Amino acid sequence: MALEYPTFLINFKRYEGTAGGDGLELAKTIETVQERTDTSLAVAPQTPDLSRIASEADLRVVAQSVDAAEPGRGTGEIGLPAVDAAGADGVLVNHPESPQTLADVEAIVGGCRERGLESIVCVDSVEMGRGALAFDPDCLLFENPDDIATGRSLAETAPERVETFVSMVREENVRTRLLLGGGITTGVDVEASLRLGADGAGAASAFVNAADGEAWLADIAESLADSSVQD
Amino acid sequence: MALEYPTFLINFKRYEGTAGGDGLELAKTIETVQERTDTSLAVAPQTPDLSRIASEADLRVVAQSVDAAEPGRGTGEIGLPAVDAAGADGVLVNHPESPQTLADVEAIVGGCRERGLESIVCVDSVEMGRGALAFDPDCLLFENPDDIATGRSLAETAPERVETFVSMVREENVRTRLLLGGGITTGVDVEASLRLGADGAGAASAFVNAADGEAWLADIAESLADSSVQD
Amino acid sequence: MALEYPTFLINFKRYEGTAGGDGLELAKTIETVQERTDTSLAVAPQTPDLSRIASEADLRVVAQSVDAAEPGRGTGEIGLPAVDAAGADGVLVNHPESPQTLADVEAIVGGCRERGLESIVCVDSVEMGRGALAFDPDCLLFENPDDIATGRSLAETAPERVETFVSMVREENVRTRLLLGGGITTGVDVEASLRLGADGAGAASAFVNAADGEAWLADIAESLADSSVQD
Amino acid sequence: MALEYPTFLINFKRYEGTAGGDGLELAKTIETVQERTDTSLAVAPQTPDLSRIASEADLRVVAQSVDAAEPGRGTGEIGLPAVDAAGADGVLVNHPESPQTLADVEAIVGGCRERGLESIVCVDSVEMGRGALAFDPDCLLFENPDDIATGRSLAETAPERVETFVSMVREENVRTRLLLGGGITTGVDVEASLRLGADGAGAASAFVNAADGEAWLADIAESLADSSVQD
Numbered sequence: 028m029a030l031e032y033p034t035f036l037i038n039f040k041r042y043e044g045t046a047g048g049d050g051l052e053l054a055k056t057i058e059t060v061q062e063r064t065d066t067s068l069a070v071a072p073q074t075p076d077l078s079r080i081a082s083e084a085d086l087r088v089v090a091q092s093v094d095a096a097e098p099g100r101g102t103g104e105i106g107l108p109a110v111d112a113a114g115a116d117g118v119l120v121n122h123p124e125s126p127q128t129l130a131d132v133e134a135i136v137g138g139c140r141e142r143g144l145e146s147i148v149c150v151d152s153v154e155m156g157r158g159a160l161a162f163d164p165d166c167l168l169f170e171n172p173d174d175i176a177t178g179r180s181l182a183e184t185a186p187e188r189v190e191t192f193v194s195m196v197r198e199e200n201v202r203t204r205l206l207l208g209g210g211i212t213t214g215v216d217v218e219a220s221l222r223l224g225a226d227g228a229g230a231a232s233a234f235v236n237a238a239d240g241e242a243w244l245a246d247i248a249e250s251l252a253d254s255s256v257q258d
Numbered sequence: 259m260a261l262e263y264p265t266f267l268i269n270f271k272r273y274e275g276t277a278g279g280d281g282l283e284l285a286k287t288i289e290t291v292q293e294r295t296d297t298s299l300a301v302a303p304q305t306p307d308l309s310r311i312a313s314e315a316d317l318r319v320v321a322q323s324v325d326a327a328e329p330g331r332g333t334g335e336i337g338l339p340a341v342d343a344a345g346a347d348g349v350l351v352n353h354p355e356s357p358q359t360l361a362d363v364e365a366i367v368g369g370c371r372e373r374g375l376e377s378i379v380c381v382d383s384v385e386m387g388r389g390a391l392a393f394d395p396d397c398l399l400f401e402n403p404d405d406i407a408t409g410r411s412l413a414e415t416a417p418e419r420v421e422t423f424v425s426m427v428r429e430e431n432v433r434t435r436l437l438l439g440g441g442i443t444t445g446v447d448v449e450a451s452l453r454l455g456a457d458g459a460g461a462a463s464a465f466v467n468a469a470d471g472e473a474w475l476a477d478i479a480e481s482l483a484d485s486s487v488q489d
Numbered sequence: 490m491a492l493e494y495p496t497f498l499i500n501f502k503r504y505e506g507t508a509g510g511d512g513l514e515l516a517k518t519i520e521t522v523q524e525r526t527d528t529s530l531a532v533a534p535q536t537p538d539l540s541r542i543a544s545e546a547d548l549r550v551v552a553q554s555v556d557a558a559e560p561g562r563g564t565g566e567i568g569l570p571a572v573d574a575a576g577a578d579g580v581l582v583n584h585p586e587s588p589q590t591l592a593d594v595e596a597i598v599g600g601c602r603e604r605g606l607e608s609i610v611c612v613d614s615v616e617m618g619r620g621a622l623a624f625d626p627d628c629l630l631f632e633n634p635d636d637i638a639t640g641r642s643l644a645e646t647a648p649e650r651v652e653t654f655v656s657m658v659r660e661e662n663v664r665t666r667l668l669l670g671g672g673i674t675t676g677v678d679v680e681a682s683l684r685l686g687a688d689g690a691g692a693a694s695a696f697v698n699a700a701d702g703e704a705w706l707a708d709i710a711e712s713l714a715d716s717s718v719q720d
Numbered sequence: 721m722a723l724e725y726p727t728f729l730i731n732f733k734r735y736e737g738t739a740g741g742d743g744l745e746l747a748k749t750i751e752t753v754q755e756r757t758d759t760s761l762a763v764a765p766q767t768p769d770l771s772r773i774a775s776e777a778d779l780r781v782v783a784q785s786v787d788a789a790e791p792g793r794g795t796g797e798i799g800l801p802a803v804d805a806a807g808a809d810g811v812l813v814n815h816p817e818s819p820q821t822l823a824d825v826e827a828i829v830g831g832c833r834e835r836g837l838e839s840i841v842c843v844d845s846v847e848m849g850r851g852a853l854a855f856d857p858d859c860l861l862f863e864n865p866d867d868i869a870t871g872r873s874l875a876e877t878a879p880e881r882v883e884t885f886v887s888m889v890r891e892e893n894v895r896t897r898l899l900l901g902g903g904i905t906t907g908v909d910v911e912a913s914l915r916l917g918a919d920g921a922g923a924a925s926a927f928v929n930a931a932d933g934e935a936w937l938a939d940i941a942e943s944l945a946d947s948s949v950q951d
Contacts, residue, residue: 038333040330040331040332040333041327041329041330041331041332041333041335041337041339041340042329042330043329043330043339046337046339046340046342046343046344047309047340047342047343047344047345048343049343050309050343051309071333073336073337073340073344074305074306074334074336074340075305075306075308075309075321075336075340075341075343075344075346076308076309076340076344077306077307077309078278078281078282078306078307078308078309078310078311079309079310079313080309082310090306091333091334092333092334096272098272098273098274099271099272099273099274100271100272100273100355100406100407100462101271101272101355101356102269102271102272102302102322102323102350102353102354102355102356102462103305103322103323103336103350103353103355103356104272104355104356105304105305105306105334106272106277106304108272108274108277109272109277109278109304109305109306109307110306111277111278112277112278112279112280112281112306113277113278113304113306113307113310114278115306119333119334121590121591121592122333122334123333123592124331124332124333124334124335125332125333125334125335126590126591126592126593127590127591128583128588128589128590128591129583129588129589129590129591129594129612129617129620129621130583130585130588130613130617131588132591132620133614133616133617133620150591151592152595154595154623154624154625155591155592155595155623156623157623158591158594158595158620158621158622158623158624159591159620160620160623161616161617161618161619161620161622161623162616162620163616175331176331231331231333352821352822352823354823357821357822357823357824358821358822359814359819359820359821359822360814360819360820360821360822360825360843360848360851360852361814361816361819361844361848362819363822363851364845364847364848364851381822382823383826385826385854385855385856386822386823386826386854387854388854389822389825389826389851389852389853389854389855390822390851391851391854392847392848392849392850392851392853392854393847393851394847500795502792502793502794502795503789503791503792503793503794503795503797503799503801503802504791504792504793505791505792505801508799508801508802508804508805508806509771509802509804509805509806509807510805511805512771512805513771533795535798535799535802535806536767536768536796536798536802537767537768537770537771537783537798537802537803537805537806537808538770538771538802538806539768539769539771540740540743540744540768540769540770540771540772540773541771541772541775542771544772552768553795553796554795554796558734560734560735560736561733561734561735561736562733562734562735562817562868562869562924563733563734563817563818564731564733564734564764564784564785564812564815564816564817564818564924565767565784565785565798565812565815565817565818566734566817566818567766567767567768568734568739568766570734570736570739571734571739571740571766571767571768571769572768573739573740574739574740574741574742574743574768575739575740575766575768575769575772576740577768581795581796584795584796585795586793586794586795586796586797587794587795587796587797637793638793693793693795
């Protein structure tokens, strides 16, 4: 299933308290907020939990990373066929914490297209974004690695960079969606992101570290819902 | 839960037909044979299925590979805490298809010890085996990469190499268990492996490609049971 | 010093007989042919010989690969400052035998620009070429990995693919140069490459394995000289 | 040529001012001190300068890192045959800044043995040292990564760890030599290292950052010479 925009993507990364039963519980919380707010949320669980969360939670599920590899040998590698079979709806490609080669980005985006998986390529500059667009991905996730886990979002610290990025994407490829990540902390960041032209946003540490994750996410989701209505 | 020896480990690698629902079904088949033959079998599922198979099948579950990394950032990396939370009983370390650094082998074997996970270090020579024993792993998996997927096992092609290996392990470390892999195709290979002093064996392609996986595995398991009785 | 086009680039890779004193001798042979034919040739020596060949041979010298890393720690890594100080004129980026991440391609092409080193990004498809052009490299090396060491060049096996590639590059970026590699075996291949719009070509095994390297290269260089005159 | 013990190894890493002509000049300084003090010094130059420094300076030269790869394709990889042809006398293996797999450590140490190159395996714990000894390297370089560039050596901060390490090595393998690295700052550190049983020591930043590198090294070399005489 393709993602539905606007969307908000929550990445569990390898944070403590997000794996196994804890991860499933967090996914259930996200599902609850999604239903209540009638929004479209997505989760990138820790890889060992992908299949379980995809089968037990009613959420769009995104693989944190896959290797560019055909089925077969390759103990320990995460193949596209495996995350597809596990029930993933999309794949993060080239996350700054799992950077990938130009050839692998091409292969994975192409493989996602064949399988109907949403390809979400992470980039941190206008140039890298333009480079990634050559492969016609479904979505770009624009994130300044320096903003990760800082509590300050790009929409706030450098709105003109976001605008430049959005313009470039809209000019180069009308169909590719655009998410903003890095330092997204409150609903205000989400509103700012959408106002600047993004199709959604994402977070990791802010959700994981929130005293009350459900309340935190509800605030985010309401901003998402409000902005959708305005469209 | 520690593995129970003698054991037979089935590695799904990234073979077609072993992911998602198919993988769960295969795991259920293994569970069935295990119960019927009263043996101890173990499975190394594709990583995205780890949590689901661990929670739905009554089998020892081994992670195909983990990265040596603490919890936290690290999108796409597979941490020891995550596979532990996912319900894994053990971890393959340094598989020839996911070779690992000396420092990572040390860190992962140590991390397994702290968490009560079985560390199974793959080695392909007496020297590498002796090197790995320095970290006091729970188990060594001795496998000649040239034998992988050939249908010929080391116990058959070079029994004297196996004997040398077994003697070295027994001399260096009384508690470390020893599995043989590579080209294990029938129960005869399993019997030969145990007779040469191994605590078990493993396979991947032979099970995955068997016309009747359940029958194939039953033959293997009976050899395992017979040999146990003789002990 | 920037490369001078049309050019022919000889990559020693890690072939036997191309390192140390042998490598220097080969470089001297290339220098001789260059002088005699009044063409512009370039060599990518084995990395440990870079400084010596750059200082002892009168040739454009290209580093086979560099890591994207600032000066400082990093034992064993090959930094851009080091190859610059060693006398390199350019750098191969993202060679299919040393593939590089999107972020590293961006960083290395940018670093080359600052230092006045020629950045030559290897790509194997129109899409990858377009992706690499986002970073505004000095030169693209278009090579089908399947053609490497086959004795059949892309200009011969798929001239229409070359034409498509050349058109794309000319449209996207007027200043980026374009070399063809993979299976270049004789002067005829060079002529065909230039006729299709390339600014040069490159080879590795064909030179290294030639019974008489000097004669082989003279044939190549004459084709290069003829084509230049025709321009 | 094998290294001559006791020795002091200077690693240029990728420090500024150590590449190209600067690197050659530093090597000449080391050569001068070596001659004047009648000691045996060794240098690990930046890889692109290996051949040039080996041919122009009268010093033992050690490659910072090599890849475990046979001759042939492999653009950008540093092969053992290449560093051998370049005139290297030895090779650093598994440096913490270029960690290597168990299989590669085995292959490179074995390859060094065949070629008469000194294999120097870096380890940071007693267990890793014991693991590396399984491959019978010529030398171990014991270094606590936390001490790198700190100005405090292990011989000073934890002499008992050094003693434990030395005892282990002497017990396991009589022929393997032992160097200490990490935070070696003055001749006093060298004396302490030798007194604790090491066959030498090494440094990187302390030499590179010294206001007067020649004077700094002379102090080191005199400690080396004094200790040799006492033996």
